[in-house]
Amino acid sequence: MTGAPPWLLLSPCLGLLAVFFVLPLAWLVRVSLYQRTSGAGGFYIADSFTLDHYAAVMTDPYFRGIALATLRLGLVVTATTLLLAYPLAVYLWRAGPTLKRGTLLAILLPKLTNLLVAMYGVLVVLANAGPINSLLLAGGIVREPLAMFANLFAVVVGETLILVPYPVLIIATALHGVDPRLVEAARGMGAGPLRAFYEVPFKLTLPSVLLAALVSLVWALGAFAAPVVLGNPDLYPVAVEVYTTTFEDVNWPLGATLAVLNMAVVTLLAMSTYVVQRRIERSFGR
Amino acid sequence: MSAADMHEGALTTDERKGMWTAIQRPSSIVALSLLHLVAGLALACLLAPLVFCILVSVADSTSLETPFATGRVSLRWYGEFLGDPRWLVGLSNSLQIALLTVTISVVCGTSAAMAFERCRFRGRAVIGAAILTPLFVPPVVLGIQSLTFHQRIGLWGTLVSIAVAHSLWAIPLVFTVTRASLAGVDPWLEAAARGLGASPVRAFALITMPLILPGILASAFFAFIISLNEFIMALFLATPRTQTLPTLIWPQVRTNVTPVVAAASGVTILITVSVLLLVNRLVDLRKMVQS
Structure with missing residues (x-):
């Protein structure tokens, strides 16, 4: 409705975000500063105030191990995700109309089905009796089934599968925005097809590759399903720790503390990548 | 290029005139087939878990086997799902x-x-x-x-x-x-x-x-x-x-x-x-x- 004032149209959306996103985040910070209860009745001691949980997380080597596991998984998964996503994005960009639609559906489908279902599927594929091991055994390539689950390999496979649609869509959108005449110009000036690709679309889409890397890293740092279904306790990142602390230890304040710190790292990352991306874009003269 | 030209028809013509003409070169044939191969493999990896999930669900077996392994197809697990x-x-x-x-x-x-x-x-x-x-x-x-x-x-x-x-x-x-x-x-x-x-x-x-x-x-x-x-x-x-x-x-x-x-x-x-x-x-x- 053209005549409606913008604040009226924006109020349902912003109202919901304020009440169910901003307020809960503030409340989460408050909960992380409560003392936990020792007995029954409530999840924290009302009106208490303590920084103990933050101190514990900062000093305890147990939590340092979790932070390292989270970071390692995040970086490895970001790398594998980008390696898989870039060729897929190029493929999507070059594909004809029908192939493009089919490829998009195939890329979106795993993202839109249940995470657990996808992880369960990975588990079935990688299992000792799964198709890969059956083929390897039948072909005489290995004598015993390869241990492909309950380890870092399986977690990386699973998490990459969860994350890959985002970078593909981001990079493919950027590729579609590249002026084809620039590529022809490069070709006209004697560049081979690969050289022309490297000089024009590849370099022009670098800022969005960076954005894709950030999005992957943000999601990978929050990894939850893949490590639990496909990994082992040594590989559990902070998200799993938040869950077990909250539900198995029923320690809401500590769970809230871990979540607040996770959120803080993600926010810092997003802000720094934004700054770097702006600088790259400016160096292109845009 | 106007907004209308950016639509698919114009783009595919551009592709035919531009990059796809490079197909005759041996190096780009290798590059193209490599792209197809990598993309195909990636898509297969993306879809394999879902496909196997479906296959396991219709197998007549109590463990995680596909109908190819058991040789029998059954909807008993769906029956169990609907009966619970x-x-x-x-x-x-x-x-x-x-x-x-x-x-x-x-x-x-x-x-x-x-x-x-x-x-x-x-x-x-x-x-x-x-x-x-x-x-x-x-x-x-x-x-x-x-x-x-x-x-x-x-x-x-x-x-x-x-x-x-x-x-x-x-x-x-x-x-x-x-x-x-x-x-x-x-x-x-x-x-x-x-x-x-x-x-x-x-x-x-x-x-x-x-x-x-x-x-x-x-x-x-x-x-x-x-x-x-x-x-x-x-x-x-x-x-x-x-x-x-x-x-x-x-x-x-x-x-x-x-x-x-x-x-x-x-x-x-x-x-x-x-x-x-x-x-x-x-x-x-x-x-x-x-x-």
Whole structure:
């Protein structure tokens, strides 16, 4: 409705975000500063105030191990995700109309089905009796089934599968925005097809590759399903720790503390990548 | 190049004239077939888990075997799924939450999209970024912040509690998709209807609404799929009475993996694929990367 004032149209959306996103985040910070209860009745001691949980997380080597596991998984998964996503994005960009639609559906489908279902599927594929091991055994390539689950390999496979649609869509959108005449110009000036690709679309889409890397890293740092279904306790990142602390230890304040710190790292990352991306874009003269 | 030229026909002609002519060169034949190979393998990896999940669900076996291994196809695990009230309650909860999520996110997302495409106001960039922010917050953080807050205000343990959390992800998607389809509608059409004497509401209902309806429907279906399959926030918010299908699958996947899980997963895959195909009929998915 053209005549409606913008604040009226924006109020349902912003109202919901304020009440169910901003307020809960503030409340989460408050909960992380409560003392936990020792007995029954409530999840924290009302009106208490303590920084103990933050101190514990900062000093305890147990939590340092979790932070390292989270970071390692995040970086490895970001790398594998980008390696898989870039060729897929190029493929999507070059594909004809029908192939493009089919490829998009195939890329979106795993993202839109249940995470657990996808992880369960990975588990079935990688299992000792799964198709890969059956083929390897039948072909005489290995004598015993390869241990492909309950380890870092399986977690990386699973998490990459969860994350890959985002970078593909981001990079493919950027590729579609590249002026084809620039590529022809490069070709006209004697560049081979690969050289022309490297000089024009590849370099022009670098800022969005960076954005894709950030999005992957943000999601990978929050990894939850893949490590639990496909990994082992040594590989559990902070998200799993938040869950077990909250539900198995029923320690809401500590769970809230871990979540607040996770959120803080993600926010810092997003802000720094934004700054770097702006600088790259400016160096292109845009 | 004008906006109209950017459409597919022009692009494919460009491709034929431009890059594809390089096919004759041996080096680019290698590069192209390598691209096909890598992309094909990547797509196969993406789809393999879902395909095997379906295969396991229709195998007549108590372990995780495919019909190729057992030689027999059976729907017994689907029978077991449908015969267990726990699964059925979960399915019903999931569907109710998904419908609530669709309602909340379409109301909030569409109205915000209209404000962005049809009105002038200050702070567009900041408000636009704020609406998208929840998409980039780790689901575990959204889960525990909703848990502590909903427990405080007494919403915890209701289906609405989970639907509201899911809306945090659904609203930005509805907002983005609807905005894109609104941007494709000439605002002068509605102005013309107003000029011919239609009231603002009537002009919107008769002119703009039918034009953006496919976009709104597509975004509603996306919201539905997201809510149906989301499980981390649901895991934090669900109580024994508000278990969803994914939160019921969760302990099964962690401990005793039986093919009934594959059947439960098969049900969600089936619903998701049908809805996705419906979306594909409604809107051109390719616009997602070509806008």
